[in-house]
Amino acid sequence: MLAPRISRRSLLQCGAAALAMSAVPRAAGAAPKRDLTVETRTLDVAGRAARVYGITGPDGRPGLTLDRSQGFDVRLTNKADVPTIVHWHGLTPPFAQDGNTLSQPPIAPGGSMDFAFDLPRAGTHWMHSHVGLQEAQLMAAPLIVRDGPPQMQEVVMVLHDFSFAHPEEIFERLAAGEATHVGSGVAASKKGMMRMPMPGMDGGMMAQGDGDADGDMPMEMDLNDITFDAYLANDRTLDDPEVVPVERGAPVRLRIVNAAAATNFWIDLGAVTGRLIAVDGMDVAPIVGRGFEIAIAQRLDIVLDVPNAATALPIIAQREGDVGRTGIVLATPGGEIPRLAQVGDTDASPVLSHLERRLVARNPLEPRDAGRAVTVYLTGAMSPYAWTIDGRAFENRAPTDIAMGERVELTMVNRTMMSHPMHLHGHHFQVVGLGRARFAGAMRDTVLVPAMDSVTIAFDASNPGEWPLHCHNLYHMYAGMMTTVRYV
Numbered sequence: 001m002l003a004p005r006i007s008r009r010s011l012l013q014c015g016a017a018a019l020a021m022s023a024v025p026r027a028a029g030a031a032p033k034r035d036l037t038v039e040t041r042t043l044d045v046a047g048r049a050a051r052v053y054g055i056t057g058p059d060g061r062p063g064l065t066l067d068r069s070q071g072f073d074v075r076l077t078n079k080a081d082v083p084t085i086v087h088w089h090g091l092t093p094p095f096a097q098d099g100n101t102l103s104q105p106p107i108a109p110g111g112s113m114d115f116a117f118d119l120p121r122a123g124t125h126w127m128h129s130h131v132g133l134q135e136a137q138l139m140a141a142p143l144i145v146r147d148g149p150p151q152m153q154e155v156v157m158v159l160h161d162f163s164f165a166h167p168e169e170i171f172e173r174l175a176a177g178e179a180t181h182v183g184s185g186v187a188a189s190k191k192g193m194m195r196m197p198m199p200g201m202d203g204g205m206m207a208q209g210d211g212d213a214d215g216d217m218p219m220e221m222d223l224n225d226i227t228f229d230a231y232l233a234n235d236r237t238l239d240d241p242e243v244v245p246v247e248r249g250a251p252v253r254l255r256i257v258n259a260a261a262a263t264n265f266w267i268d269l270g271a272v273t274g275r276l277i278a279v280d281g282m283d284v285a286p287i288v289g290r291g292f293e294i295a296i297a298q299r300l301d302i303v304l305d306v307p308n309a310a311t312a313l314p315i316i317a318q319r320e321g322d323v324g325r326t327g328i329v330l331a332t333p334g335g336e337i338p339r340l341a342q343v344g345d346t347d348a349s350p351v352l353s354h355l356e357r358r359l360v361a362r363n364p365l366e367p368r369d370a371g372r373a374v375t376v377y378l379t380g381a382m383s384p385y386a387w388t389i390d391g392r393a394f395e396n397r398a399p400t401d402i403a404m405g406e407r408v409e410l411t412m413v414n415r416t417m418m419s420h421p422m423h424l425h426g427h428h429f430q431v432v433g434l435g436r437a438r439f440a441g442a443m444r445d446t447v448l449v450p451a452m453d454s455v456t457i458a459f460d461a462s463n464p465g466e467w468p469l470h471c472h473n474l475y476h477m478y479a480g481m482m483t484t485v486r487y488v
């Protein structure tokens with residue numbers, strides 16, 4: 001870690017930030033308290049019953065849709081058979097309400113916990129268990145924050161990877177070094193070439209990727225250390241997808257959440273072109289295309305113009321390095337719903353963060369010199385199955401200490417042969433570097449650090465706590481790939 005360099009200016013800003021925080025009135029309470037319930041449910045996955053979890057909102061639907069002005073005023077009740085805590089992924093609450101295992105104790109079965117904090121901005125977010133491997137059993141749901149009435153029809157699409165094998169069993173088999181695919185659960189890793197174009201996906205998008213701009217030689221990387229039995233969109237497989245009625249000749253806002261435990265996807269809009277307008281709930285200058293990458297835990301907001309015709313528009317998500325896919329269908333009145341195969345014709349290419357350099361935040365960080373620069377190394381391997389940060393598992397972590405008010409630049413250097421979707425709790429950060437390239441990119445909360453590559457993020461330390469920084473591949477996190485960034 002570099003020694004901190006704190007300028008007088010950043011000290012002044014620190015004081016101003018503290019004042020501003022205490023002066024903001026809390027809007028929560030403007031609307032009635034919302035009930036959220038964690039429960040177990042039975043899901044039909046391709047004709048077979050599966051016992052999974054769910055998080056249900058006051059209207060009986062998964063998750064919550066809120067207006068920013070209402071604040072976050074929620075009672076979370078645990079009706080599942082296991083202790084749990086739910087993290088509000090994409091929101092930046094005070095530390096004690098973040099819903100991670102450091103910020104508060106788990107809620108016992110039958111218990112409940114209240115949350116109340118402001119919602120400073122709108123966005124497509126989600127919620128998920130932060131205990132053990134519960135998220136892999138679908139303890140996750142959308143968390144949509146609007147700013148006023150919707151401008152157009154909105155469709156939420158939540159992606160999952162699903163196995164009939166219990167996630168603990170999958171993890172044990174990974175840890176035991178099992179590398180053959182037996183029934184469901186664990187498979188030998190797929191190899192993919194880094195810096196490779198994306199066949200079958202939108203050429204216009206990939207043509208402007210970073211290519212070999214870093215001068216990197218093409219090399220083999222590991223993809224997908226787990227094979228799943230099914231990929232779900234809004235809990236359904238492609239043989240019986242959700243069909244969403246949409247108006248002909250009108251725009252639709254797709255809010256896509258990658259809630260998968262261990263899968264990066266490519267979104268394929270098929271015949272229509274979309275405009276990507278937000279990533280991780282944070283607005284970006286629109287990017288036009290038909291294929292978009294979405295790493296684990298990330299979100300994409302895409303506006304589509306539905307043709308003025310009787311039509312059906314499949315929105316497909318295909319797993320990187322694999323043929324497995326899922327999706328939903330948008331259909332206008334009279335549109336004929338096509339039969340959709342659950343596998344694509346060819347493996348989708350690796351997700352390599354090509355999109356990242358093209359993204360420009362609508363509301364970037366204020367220009368300011370970083371008062372502190374920190375580097376962490378993403379370490380570990382599939383065999384033996386050990387994923388760490390700076391060579392340390394979470395229980396032996398070395399927290400990164402920063403100071404309130406600082407602009408921090410955090411560089412994550414990936415020394416492994418897999419990509420890692422890295423999530424920092426409690427903050428939105430700006431992506432400012434990928435490999436050797438510097439740029440002013442998107443505001444995000446989760447960024448994919450490609451294999452043997454690096455990503456630099458910048459953020460302002462304005463929300464004190466000991467904030468988890470972890471890989472959002474759930475099995476990597478469970479193996480120990482988590483540390484913290486802390487300040488008071």
Ligand SMILES: [Cu+2]
Nearest residue numbers: 420471473476
């Ligand atoms: Cu990882």
